[in-house]
Amino acid sequence: MLGEGIAVPGWDVAWCDGRWNDGAMAWDGEQYQERFDSLAASGVSVHGEADLVMTLAPGSVLDAGCGTGRLAQELDRRGVEVVGVDVDASMIAAARRRRPDLAWLIADLADLELGRTFDVVAMAGNVPLFTPVGTQAALVAGCARHVVPEGALVCGFQLGRGYEVAAYDDHCRAAGLELAARWSTWDRVEFPGDGSYVVSVHRAPDSPG
Ligand SMILES: C[S@@+](CC[C@H](N)C(=O)[O-])C[C@H]1O[C@@H](n2cnc3c(N)ncnc32)[C@H](O)[C@@H]1O
DSSP: OGGGSSSSTTOOGGGGTTOTTSSOOOOOHHHHHHHHHHHHHTTOOOOHHHHHHHTTOOSEEEEETOTTTHHHHHHHHTTOEEEEEESOHHHHHHHHHHOTTSEEEEOOGGGOOOSOOEEEEEEOSSGGGSSOTTOHHHHHHHHHTTEEEEEEEEEEEESSSSOOHHHHHHHHHHTTOEEEEEESSTTOOBSSTTSSEEEEEEEOTTOOO
16 A cells, blocks of 8 residues: 555556666556556546645646656645646657646756746656666756745655665755655655655755745
C-alpha cells in the first residue's frame, strides 16, 4: 500500500523494463495509463501524491513530468489550477485524450521557460530517474525556477537507482532551494524507512511556507 514508499502498489521503475535513466525511453501513454486504470478499478488509491500535495494548500501546481496527467487531473478535481508538462508526446497525447480542457505541454523540463510560476511544482513517479543521466541538475533547476518565492518543489523517487538524495539535495541547493521536509513514502512515513524511496519538499531558505 502507500507505506511501500510509492503511491501505487507495484509502481516500480521495473514497469519500464529497467530502461530508466538511459535517455532513450519511449513511452506508450495508453499502455502506461492502463496500469493505473486497472489498479484504480481494483479499488487501489492511485492518488497518494495528490493527497500529499494538497497538504501544502496550493492554488496552482505544475505537474512536472506529468506522464498521462494522473496527478494534474486529480488536483484539478480538487479545485487546483494545473499545468502538465512532459517531454514525451505519447504521454501527453494520452493526457489530452482524457482531459482536453486542461493545459498540457510537450517540453523538456531542463530548459522549460513558461514565464510564470506555481505554488507547487511536483515531480511524481521517479521523474529524475527517467531524465538522461547528467541532466538531473538542469531538470531540478528547470522545476525550481517555476516555483513562487514562498512555494515548494515536491519530488518522489526510488533510491538505489543511480541518483540519490545527496545529489538531489545538491541540485536543489544549486537552484536556490533547501530541504524543508523528507519522508520515505507519499503518505509521510518517517525517512529513511526501508531506504528504498524518498519524498522531499524543498523551499527557498527564507520562505515563510
Ligand atoms: C515514470 S513516468 C511518471 C509520470 C507521472 N508523473 C506519474 O506519476 O504517473 C516519468 C515521466 O517523466 C518524464 N520525464 C523525464 N525526464 C523529463 C524531462 N527532462 N522533461 C520532461 N519530462 C520528463 C517522462 O517522459 C515520463 O513521462
